Amino acid sequence: xxxxxxxxxxxxxxxxxxxxxxxxxxxxxxxxxxxxxxxxxxxxxxxxxxxxxxxxxxxxxxxxxxxxxxxxxxxxxxxxxxxxxxxxxxxxxxxxxxxxxxxxxxxxxxxxxxxxxxxxxxxxxxxxxxxxxxxxxxxxxxxxxxxxxxxxxxxxxxxxxxxxxxxxxxxxxxxxxxxxxxxxxxxxxxxxxxxxxxxxxxxxxxxxxxxxxxxxxxxxxxxxxxxxxxxxxxxxxxxxxxxxxxxxxxxxxxxxxxxxxxxxxxxxxxxxxxxxxxxxxxxxxxxxxxxxxxxxxxxxxxxxxxxxxxxxxxxxxxxxxxxxxxxxxxxx
Ligand SMILES: Cc1cc2nc3c(=O)[nH]c(=O)nc-3n(C[C@H](O)[C@H](O)[C@H](O)COP(=O)(O)O)c2cc1C
Numbered sequence: 425x426x427x428x429x430x431x432x433x434x435x436x437x438x439x440x441x442x443x444x445x446x447x448x449x450x451x452x453x454x455x456x457x458x459x460x461x462x463x464x465x466x467x468x469x470x471x472x473x474x475x476x477x478x479x480x481x482x483x484x485x486x487x488x489x490x491x492x493x494x495x496x497x498x499x500x501x502x503x504x505x506x507x508x509x510x511x512x513x514x515x516x517x518x519x520x521x522x523x524x525x526x527x528x529x530x531x532x533x534x535x536x537x538x539x540x541x542x543x544x545x546x547x548x549x550x551x552x553x554x555x556x557x558x559x560x561x562x563x564x565x566x567x568x569x570x571x572x573x574x575x576x577x578x579x580x581x582x583x584x585x586x587x588x589x590x591x592x593x594x595x596x597x598x599x600x601x602x603x604x605x606x607x608x609x610x611x612x613x614x615x616x617x618x619x620x621x622x623x624x625x626x627x628x629x630x631x632x633x634x635x636x637x638x639x640x641x642x643x644x645x646x647x648x649x650x651x652x653x654x655x656x657x658x659x660x661x662x663x664x665x666x667x668x669x670x671x672x673x674x675x676x677x678x679x680x681x682x683x684x685x686x687x688x689x690x691x692x693x694x695x696x697x698x699x700x701x702x703x704x705x706x707x708x709x710x711x712x713x714x715x716x717x718x719x720x721x722x723x724x725x726x727x728x729x730x731x732x733x734x735x736x737x738x739x740x741x742x743x744x745x746x747x748x749x750x751x752x753x754x755x756x
Contacts, residue, residue, distance in 0.1 A: 664703075
């Protein structure tokens with residue numbers, strides 16, 4: 425058990441959340457994370473409509489009776505998502521935790537709170553953390569530059585951002601973007617965070633539905649094999665540096681339009697990557713921690729390992745402080 429205000433808030437054992445992952449965050453992975461003591465998440469946008477979301481929630485509930493979250497995407501979209509209807513389903517199904525991202529959840533807070541739902545909101549700067557806190561969210565998570573998926577537009581790394589956000593708000597904060605180990609969990613906590621939100625690392629676990637080719641690619645990839653695409657259209661996204669991502673970067677360097685990019689960046693291509701294992705079939709989200717991934721453990725093995733690494737790191741740090749103390753005492 426590793427107790428923080430975040431674990432107390434959502435009722436879990438370890439302060440490790442698997443954030444929403446479009447197409448990837450399905451019931452099996454979500455339940456595996458929650459069963460292992462973390463907080464699993466399914467992603468409403470993946471489900472397409474409220475009834476499918478209801479079925480996916482029921483699937484999670486068949487697999488675990490531990491707390492889990494549902495991600496609501498508030499990103500601007502050409503086809504607006506039925507988030508109000510999704511919330512009705514969440515309330516009917518007794519879902520207790522929501523993760524929001526993309527823009528402030530302010531206009532949905534009354535509805536979410538009337539259903540007794542805990543809201544964790546993702547932010548890419550301290551200003552948005554303060555307005556989310558003022559809107560009544562219960563926790564915020566940080567989206568640093570290293571993240572898989574959408575970082576903010578200002579290229580601020582997680583160490584700086586986590587500290588800025590923990591200084592700015594009083595609700596519990598999760599470090600996010602680049603966290604995958606117990607050492608990084610301890611680092612986040614040293615910055616005042618009360619846990620971490622991880623995505624990329626959870627793509628390469630046994631319970632993730634991704635094709636083995638994708639998991640193998642991740643094991644072999646270095647930390648330099650991701651890139652931020654779509655910055656030219658105001659929607660930066662960190663993805664695996666495959667052939668399509670290279671083509672997108674070339675077009676963006678030359679100067680391009682959304683219409684020209686769309687056939688390459690469309691999310692419709694991702695299933696071919698994720699489920700058919702065609703690595704170069706489209707762009708797909710992947711964070712810099714891919715360089716730290718060397719295996720495909722079960723989710724429980726991963727979470728147990730992170731907790732053990734966190735304990736070892738704490739001992740390492742304690743030892744350093746004690747050694748320093750002894751040295752300074754003997755010098756006197
Ligand atoms: C494949 C993938 C898909 C993601 N999709 C979403 C999403 O739909 N909504 C969201 O809020 N965050 C999404 N994220 C971000 C994660 O929830 C999490 O914040 C992020 O992965 C943490 O950084 P890390 O990848 O360095 O661990 C996605 C991340 C990945 C890797």
